[in-house]
Amino acid sequence: MRDAYLVGAGQSDYGAFPEESYRSLFRTAFEAAADSVPDGIDREDIDEAFVGTLGVGGRQLGLPGPAVTEHVGLGGVPCTRVENACAAGGFAVRQAVQAVGSGMANVVLAGGFEVMSDTSSDAAKYWLGVSGETEWERLSGTTFSGVYAQMASAHMERFGTTEEQLSQVAVKNHSNGAKNDHAQLGFECTLEEANSAPVVAEPLNLYHCCPTSDGAACAVIVSEDVVGEYTDDPIRIAGVGAGSDAVGLFERDTYTGVPASRRAAESAYEMADVGPGDVDFAEVHDCFAIAELLAYEDLGFCERGEAGALVESGRTDLGGELPVNTSGGLKSKGHPIGATGVGQIVEAYEQLAGRAGERQVEGPVRGLTHNVGGSGGASVVHVLERERGVGA
Numbered sequence: 001m002r003d004a005y006l007v008g009a010g011q012s013d014y015g016a017f018p019e020e021s022y023r024s025l026f027r028t029a030f031e032a033a034a035d036s037v038p039d040g041i042d043r044e045d046i047d048e049a050f051v052g053t054l055g056v057g058g059r060q061l062g063l064p065g066p067a068v069t070e071h072v073g074l075g076g077v078p079c080t081r082v083e084n085a086c087a088a089g090g091f092a093v094r095q096a097v098q099a100v101g102s103g104m105a106n107v108v109l110a111g112g113f114e115v116m117s118d119t120s121s122d123a124a125k126y127w128l129g130v131s132g133e134t135e136w137e138r139l140s141g142t143t144f145s146g147v148y149a150q151m152a153s154a155h156m157e158r159f160g161t162t163e164e165q166l167s168q169v170a171v172k173n174h175s176n177g178a179k180n181d182h183a184q185l186g187f188e189c190t191l192e193e194a195n196s197a198p199v200v201a202e203p204l205n206l207y208h209c210c211p212t213s214d215g216a217a218c219a220v221i222v223s224e225d226v227v228g229e230y231t232d233d234p235i236r237i238a239g240v241g242a243g244s245d246a247v248g249l250f251e252r253d254t255y256t257g258v259p260a261s262r263r264a265a266e267s268a269y270e271m272a273d274v275g276p277g278d279v280d281f282a283e284v285h286d287c288f289a290i291a292e293l294l295a296y297e298d299l300g301f302c303e304r305g306e307a308g309a310l311v312e313s314g315r316t317d318l319g320g321e322l323p324v325n326t327s328g329g330l331k332s333k334g335h336p337i338g339a340t341g342v343g344q345i346v347e348a349y350e351q352l353a354g355r356a357g358e359r360q361v362e363g364p365v366r367g368l369t370h371n372v373g374g375s376g377g378a379s380v381v382h383v384l385e386r387e388r389g390v391g392a
Contacts, residue, residue: 001101003224006235006384008037009349011217011342014334015184016117022059025216026051026068026113029339033109033218036349038231041220043072047105049079050095052088052112053338056127057119068113068216077109083338085131086287088112089217090341090371090380096221097237097382106223112343113216114336124212131337131374133248145209145288147249147375149201152290154255156203159305163203166289167194168311170207170331173286176318177328179358184213184334208289210329215336217343235352238366239274239383241267247377256305258376261298265370265381269300272383276300279322279383280364281351283344285372286329295370296324299381318359326351326359341371341380352386 010032012025034041051065060067065081082092089112096110116124129138132147155161171191177183189207197206220230227234243263246252252259269275276299284299286292293307301322302310310316316324327333327347330340348367350356366385373379 002103004097004100004237005222005224005227006219006237006345006349007222007227007230008033008041008220009218009346010036011182011339011346012215013182014213014215014336017214018118020214022064022113022115022216023068023071025115025214026111027072029111029216029218030072033220037220038233039229041230043074045107046074046077046109047107048099049074049077049109049111050082050092051079052082052092052341053114054083054085054088054127054131056114056116056337057123059115068111074109084378085373086285086335086337087341087371087373087378087380088338089343090369090382091242091378093219093221093342093345093382094240094242094380097240100221100223106226108221109218110221110342111216111218112339112341114338115214116212116336117214133251136250137248143201145201145204148288148290149204150249151255151294151375152203155290155293158256159308161293161308164191164195165293165308165312166204166208167191169286169289169292170194172311172317173325173329173331176326176359177332180328180333183328183332184211185332186328204288204290210287210331210335213334213336215334215339215343217339217346219342219345219349234387235349235384236387237382238385239268239272241265241271242380244378245376247374249375258294258298258372258379260376260379261295261370261372261381264379265299268381268383272385274366274383278366279368280366281323281326281361282368282370283327283329283347284324284370286325286331287335289331291372292324292329299368299370323361326356326361341369344369344371345382348384352384
């Protein structure tokens with residue numbers, strides 16, 4: 001397979017935008033991605049597109065991919081809609097890498113979008129619910145937060161993880177999100193505020209849960225054969241891994257880990273010929289605070305049961321040895337379902353290109369993104385690394 005390179009990425013703001021449509025949000029993200037390509041890109045260069053979306057509220061369920069790509073001037077470009085619950089965007093990026101690697105395309109657009117603020121709270125719960133096991137979990141009354149609450153309770157009982165450690169995830173990510181102009185909840189919070197928030201699903205409270213969001217994100221991925229036309233300082237997508245598992249939590253062997261994430265990470269590390277210790281920063285799927293702690297362990301950043309101590313140590317803070325969710329994560333930046341995985345790639349691009357402003361990690365060479373569907377029915381991991389001068 002040919003090497004794939006990330007040459008540009010951009011996103012819209014995340015939040016609630018009643019004046020916007022999914023088409024207009026996608027246009028904002030597409031134009032930001034195109035503008036970020038160092039040596040520029042023309043629409044005529046793009047050979048194919050993959051667009052992730054769940055289609056919350058039934059929005060353009062049939063052909064949302066062509067609907068947004070045609071809107072931004074890519075009429076006639078083959079476009080495939082990717083739907084894998086909350087991992088739709090990450091899997092769209094994976095499909096783009098495969099298209100480039102196989103030789104079927106040289107320049108591919110990977111994007112994602114979601115509009116979630118114009119549905120009722122009951123409807124939003126329904127659409128989030130179908131990301132899990134509908135018949136035996138959702139129709140029996142279990143909410144999305146309820147499933148992750150079970151995972152949190154199991155981790156706390158087995159390993160001694162505390163509610164305060166869950167709150168420290170929120171404090172860290174809000175601190176990072178306050179430095180991100182695109183973040184929906186771009187404000188800081190104290191540990192006391194995070195600890196004392198109203199309970200959503202015991203033991204998870206409001207500050208342990210991400211918001212529902214409107215937003216879009218796009219990334220431009222090209223082959224090794226043409227990367228020199230777009231940049232002299234490329235970012236190689238060195239490793240890609242994916243995994244699936246039983247959709248229902250009750251069907252799995254463990255409540256204290258996400259096996260699909262572990263398998264995805266192992267595959268991505270093997271492809272990139274690196275290990276967890278070679279990663280300089282990571283964007284992980286923190287739909288709930290416990291999800292970030294589980295990711296630490298599934299991705300190999302610490303041993304099983306040590307995630308609470310890891311966040312408590314400060315190592316995953318912006319100034320720590322392994323900054324995690326420098327964007328603010330889903331918790332602060334927001335979670336427009338189909339856009340989330342691509343938005344993680346946007347943050348990785350900005351970090352590796354040295355464009356992250358106040359959030360900039362010092363001298364990063366390698367970053368990782370981790371995107372999960374549902375409570376772990378699907379997971380995709382990308383390892384990206386900077387290669388100076390490859391495109392020269």
